[in-house]
Amino acid sequence: MLSRLQLIDQIKRKKTFLCIGLDPDIQKIPAFLQQYADPVFEFNKRIIDATKDLCVAYKPNAAFYESRGIKGLQSLIDTYKYLPKECLSIIDAKRGDIGNTSDQYAQAFFNEEASGMGFDAITVTPYMGNDSVTPYLKYEGKWVIILALTSSAGSKDFQYLTTEHGHLYEAVIQKANTWAGADRIMYVVGATKSEEFTSIRKFAPDNFLLVPGVGAQGGSLEDVCKYGMTKDCGLLVNSSRGIIYASNGEDFADAARSEAQKLQLQMQEELEKAGVI
Template sequence: MTRKELIKQIKTKRSFLCIGLDSDINKIPKHLLAFEDPVFEFNKQIIDATKHLCVSYKINTAFYECRGLAGWRCLVNTFNYLPKDIFSIADAKRGDIGNTSSMYADAFFDKESSGLSFDSVTVAPYMGADSVKPFLKYSDKWVVLLALTSNESAKDFQFLESKSGFLFENVLVKSQEWANEENMMYVVGATKGKAFADIRKLAPNHFLLVPGIGAQGGSLRDVCQYGINKDCGLIVNSSRAIIYASNGEDFANAARNEAEKLQLEMAIEIEKIGF
């Protein structure tokens, strides 16, 4: 998906919501366990109920890998069920030496090779340029690079300060030598509040993928106040607060209601930037 197509979708849907399909077989409603693949059934119903409210789905691969082969099959089936006009994110946080990152790129981008062809994949920056560049060889595919993550321990290394600023600032600056706002986004946690203002100085035009709303305590208001730009420039993710809104047979409706609450808040925010 191109940047232009993504922005168009945001304008049309009045939303910049990403729904995280962090679907855990131990947390989904019990009546689904009667299905052959309970997690796939769960995802299907969540997608059907919410696809008009969001511009992106994010599949966190850990939740599928932990079930081994059955989980990987569910991941492929879920990917195939995603509406193709919605921005898909493989939240895989991969990254390895060049020839190996090429393999990871094939895993998430090359349908012929792996059965998967996500629009984007999250990548960890620790190993530097040659670990990221192989993901950038696919046209209309994106790298979503970890910059400032939403977790408490982000402070352990991401705030280490060198002459050229904090580590996450170095990641933001250095990575712009490898890619631009047409094929790279950054992960910035919603829990970081005012840090968004500093990040916008370093990456004014990039889209930011923002986890941490809801269960992790981040505020949509703060994120928009400091992080929105003229093209919106935000994809805000919510996982648990939406997909586990109810544990009963009404889970899909409950998920739609939660997604709609966020979409309505988002509509107000993008109204403000004249969309």
């Protein structure tokens, strides 16, 4: 469990708000790892060892594990257990279902005794509304990260629809911030949408935003910070492929470290510019 204060303290101490996405595609990880009993876990372990001082969060995306069946689930459990306790552990599961079903999803990812996994945070879709999200918020101290404005091109299909409360993504933020436990809600806003951060901050002045889309998807870290950073930082910026696949040779962990370091140095500059540190 990681409180808001602990998260902010870690950001200031490490001078970074980097979240590293652990999205290991078995086809893309270095071939020499195939000699290990669990190549995916070995890959993640080495990435984590090489980067843990440069980031404040790790985000395994469930798809990359579930696609490998039982073996993948074991890699995910072992990866969860290996994550440094000081870092925020986010399971990127993008779940959303009726309350009775969400209870089971929440147990799967939050209740370590039941499932072997006790992540600090989970990504969820808001489409089914309050009763689909409250089962996650019921877990004291856990974070719920709601999709608001995604980095995908398809975000324009629904998220920009006009409602009486502004665009749909703005209505989502206004509504979710009234729910019990809203102080433990973060929102996903894509780095590719930096021009929208100002309006998002009107409705979510204090919430942390999880921002994927720098690196492989081309979002600008500088713009995200310019429009989205708060006095407490308020941002977790994710990069997955840009870091974990920096090399597919034996030096992959060193290469991942140097990509993470580049982002950390830019983040330090932004934190200094904004007076956070």
